[in-house]
Amino acid sequence: MGLLALGTYWLARNTPTFAPAAAQRAPVHEPDYFLRGFSVKAFDPAGRMKSEIRGVEARHYPDTDTMEVDEPRIRSVNARGALIVATAKKAISNGDASQVQLIGNAVVTREAPADNPAPRLEIRGDFLHVFVEEERVRSHQPVVLKRGNDVFEGDSLAFDNLERVLELKGRVRGTLQPNRGTAP
Template identity: 60%
Template sequence: MGVMALGTYWLASNTPSFIGGPETQRPATHDPDYFMRDFSVKTFEPNGRLKSEVFGTEARHFPDTDTLEIDNPRIRSYDENGSLTIATGRRAISNGDGSEVQLIGDAVVVRDAPPGTETPHMEIRSEFLHVFVNTERVKTHLPVTLIRGNDEFHGDSMDYDNLDRIMGLQGRVRGRLVPTPKP
């Protein structure tokens, strides 16, 4: 009986406890926790209208920074008037909620002319564009080209606010304005 009691005591004291014990967490590493290949992700407004669509050849999610890296991204976004904006690049990095996207390498943002308005087609080109989706801003610290209708502007850096329609070009800025012909 004593041997059984000692054996039970030894077993109970050497068995790991699952309740109330210290939790051991793995140190966060910058390794992807999931991949997507040849994918398309759509987001919709509460009324069911398509808000945006993201295409890519491959995407990797990194849990330590909650970022998504996308190869060959193509992002289509519609505003409340139905105007289409398309953003492309060789690579994109998005934060967890998709409110910020960094386009890297041959970055291009194109906004089509809204139907029924005189607002011209607009295109922004750079090696790096930082897009703030919720506030509709685009920034870059690298040389940039803006094409608006037939007009073309170049600058060393840029800050564009789509809501206020204000474009700030810094550094060496040059432009070419083409007059519109009268009918």
């Protein structure tokens, strides 16, 4: 009986044990790659440039699947051929780049198309949330909107370029300039 107990003890001591499974690390907000002095272009099936983003530096965060870009410059051509340009001090984009938050001196400009009499449109603010595919811009902070020579200011903004609907809220002020291009 003693010999059996001693053998069992020896076997228990010398049998390899499996280490407990490593505990899952909590996701940390650290970039997994960087881009410096970059330009990324996207093209449509016909080979025409659809969009381009340039920046000083970009960081991708895998825990949130977001991209932060310093000093971004985004150029996009919509389906009607209108050029849209966006700039800011910083941009945060979701994984598929369908939403971009422009932070710090944010400006979104829709240039006047050559075949359309619509004037140039510029939206400025400290924060602009751009929904790329839907061609919408929102802001919960004060904005200045310039449409041709007309200037509007508001405490918040909701703009839908496809539906041609602009909503300014809060203290709204506007200055409309007379059209000097036509004779009475």
